[in-house]
Structure formats: structure tokens, C-alpha cells
Amino acid sequence: MKTQDMNRDWTNTAETLSRAVPYLQRYDDAIVVIKLGGHAMGSDEAMDEFARDVVLLRLCGVNPVVVHGGGPQINALLKQLEIKSDFVNGKRVTDKATVDVVEMVLSGSVNKSIVQAIQRQGGKAVGLSGKDANLMVCDQTDPALGLVGTPADMDPSLLKLLFEKEIIPVIAPIGAGRNGETYNVNGDTAAGAYAKALKADRLLLLTDVAGVKNAEGDVVTELTAAEIRQMTADGVIAGGMIPKTETALDAVEGGVRAAVIIDGRAPNACLLELFTEHGAGSMIRR
Numbered sequence: 119m120k121t122q123d124m125n126r127d128w129t130n131t132a133e134t135l136s137r138a139v140p141y142l143q144r145y146d147d148a149i150v151v152i153k154l155g156g157h158a159m160g161s162d163e164a165m166d167e168f169a170r171d172v173v174l175l176r177l178c179g180v181n182p183v184v185v186h187g188g189g190p191q192i193n194a195l196l197k198q199l200e201i202k203s204d205f206v207n208g209k210r211v212t213d214k215a216t217v218d219v220v221e222m223v224l225s226g227s228v229n230k231s232i233v234q235a236i237q238r239q240g241g242k243a244v245g246l247s248g249k250d251a252n253l254m255v256c257d258q259t260d261p262a263l264g265l266v267g268t269p270a271d272m273d274p275s276l277l278k279l280l281f282e283k284e285i286i287p288v289i290a291p292i293g294a295g296r297n298g299e300t301y302n303v304n305g306d307t308a309a310g311a312y313a314k315a316l317k318a319d320r321l322l323l324l325t326d327v328a329g330v331k332n333a334e335g336d337v338v339t340e341l342t343a344a345e346i347r348q349m350t351a352d353g354v355i356a357g358g359m360i361p362k363t364e365t366a367l368d369a370v371e372g373g374v375r376a377a378v379i380i381d382g383r384a385p386n387a388c389l390l391e392l393f394t395e396h397g398a399g400s401m402i403r404r
């Protein structure tokens with residue numbers, strides 16, 4: 119015999135779901151590009167939780183696209199192989215030996231581990247890089263950086279076919295050159311390029327900081343492009359936050375409805391942002 123268990127958590131779950139209805143309606147069939155950085159893939163638990171959120175988004179009618187990084191994972195293999203690596207303005211100087219390792223790590227192990235994590239949660243995912251179906255053709259960023267690419271021609275038609283079949287694309291930030299080169303692309307830059315090409319409703323940049331902070335150190339929840347520019351000129355936005363805010367600005371000016379810089383370490387960060395009134399992190403609009 120089983121008796122009724124008045125567990126408060128269940129009541130809370132039901133109430134939370136009910137309150138999410140307006141958001142579920144707003145995001146029905148929306149395209150949401152999520153950048154998952156290498157630092158956010160620290161533990162199996164963090165990965166499983168992220169994957170569960172992505173699967174829930176898909177079940178709710180959202181078309182999620184995961185674009186990932188893998189900087190720490192690349193560093194680990196380069197170190198093992200005794201290949202030295204330097205960064206200039208946040209971009210890895212990439213020679214031929216380095217790009218081979220970058221592609222091996224990003225398209226090989228990192229990409230497939232995200233695909234598997236999503237499938238462990240009951241979703242269906244396909245792992246890709248910019249080389250597949252001409253998704254992301256790049257030009258060289260700067261000869262001084264070697265094989266670092268800047269997205270030039272994007273063809274997201276394959277992604278739209280996957281949306282129709284409710285399959286979640288997981289994309290490594292590798293680009294194809296026009297003459298057979300392999301380009302290493304910064305993960306944030308790649309996520310922004312896919313969001314623009316898809317005219318996404320949201321670009322979620324998951325980071326390991328709480329969001330964009332003002333001069334007083336408080337996280338700003340909503341910012342315009344003009345405010346970002348002013349805060350950058352004043353030195354309030356600095357260091358590692360600059361590439362994130364630049365990506366967000368470029369995305370919203372390129373037709374993405376809003377970009378959000380959120381703390382990927384917070385539990386259920388994506389769901390909190392999309393499905394609650396509270397939102398999460400810093401939202402940037404035009």
C-alpha cells in the first residue's frame with residue numbers, strides 16, 4: 119500500500135511549471151543558440167545538468183543549438199604533447215600542429231561527449247563542426263595568429279532541417295577555409311556567427327562569472343548597445359568580459375533579438391533565463 123506523500127518539493131515543481139506557461143508560449147519554435155565554454159564542462163554532474171536543460175528546452179518546443187568551446191581541454195592535450203601555446207588578445211596563436219590538436223579535441227572528444235550527455239538525458243543530438251555542410255566558411259583573422267579564422271560565409275540550412283526533425287545540433291568552433299584550410303575559431307565568436315545566421319531569438323553566453331558588472335560591482339540585468347560601449351570606454355567592462363560583450367553587441371546588431379551573458383555555474387542557468395520572470399545574468403539588446 120502507498121499513502122500520499124505531501125512533499126513540498128512536488129507542489130513547488132507544479133507551481134513553477136504553471137508559472138512558466140507564458141514563457142513556454144513566448145519561446146515556442148524560438149531558436150536559442152547556447153555557447154557552452156570549456157570551463158563549464160568541469161564535472162560530469164555539471165554536464166548532465168546542462169544536457170537535461172537542453173533536452174527540456176527541446177521538449178518545450180524551443181530549437182536549441184549548442185556551440186561549444188574547449189580551451190582547457192585543448193591546453194591539456196597540447197601540454198601532454200609538449201606543444202607550446204600562446205594567446206594574443208584572447209585568441210590562440212595556431213600553427214599547423216596546433217590546429218590538428220584543436221580539431222581533434224573540439225570535433226572529437228569534446229563534441230562527442232556533449233552529444234552523449236544530451237542523449238543520456240533522452241534527447242537526440244548530432245555533432246558537427248563548421249566544416250559540415252558549409253556551415254561556417256572562414257577567412258584568416260590575421261596572419262600573425264596563423265590558422266585562426268573569422269566566420270565569413272554561414273550556411274545554416276542543415277540546422278533548419280535538424281530543427282524540423284527535433285534533433286539538437288552540437289557544433290564545434292572549427293571553420294573551413296576556402297582552400298581546404300582548417301581554422302580554429304574562438305567559441306564565443308562562432309556562437310555569435312551561428313546566432314546571426316539563424317536570426318536567433320536568443321544567444322546565451324554561459325560563462326564562469328555572474329554577468330556584466332557596473333562601476334559599483336553590481337550585476338546589470340539589462341543593457342543597451344550604447345551602454346555597453348560607454349562602459350567599455352570608461353574601463354568598467356574590461357579583460358575577459360570584452361570578447362563576450364563584443365560578441366553580444368555584434369549579434370544584436372546583426373539581427374539576434376537579445377544576447378544574454380549568464381553564469382553557467384548557476385543551477386539550471388538556461389531555464390532560469392528563458393522560463394522565469396527573474397531571468398539571469400545580463401541581457402543586451404540593441
Ligand code: X2W
Nearest residue numbers: 156187188189209210303304305
Ligand atoms: C579557441 C577555441 C576553443 C574555445 C582555443 O583554441 O582555445 C581560439 O582561441 P572556450 O572554452 O570557449 O574558451 N580558439 C582561436 O574558444 O574554448
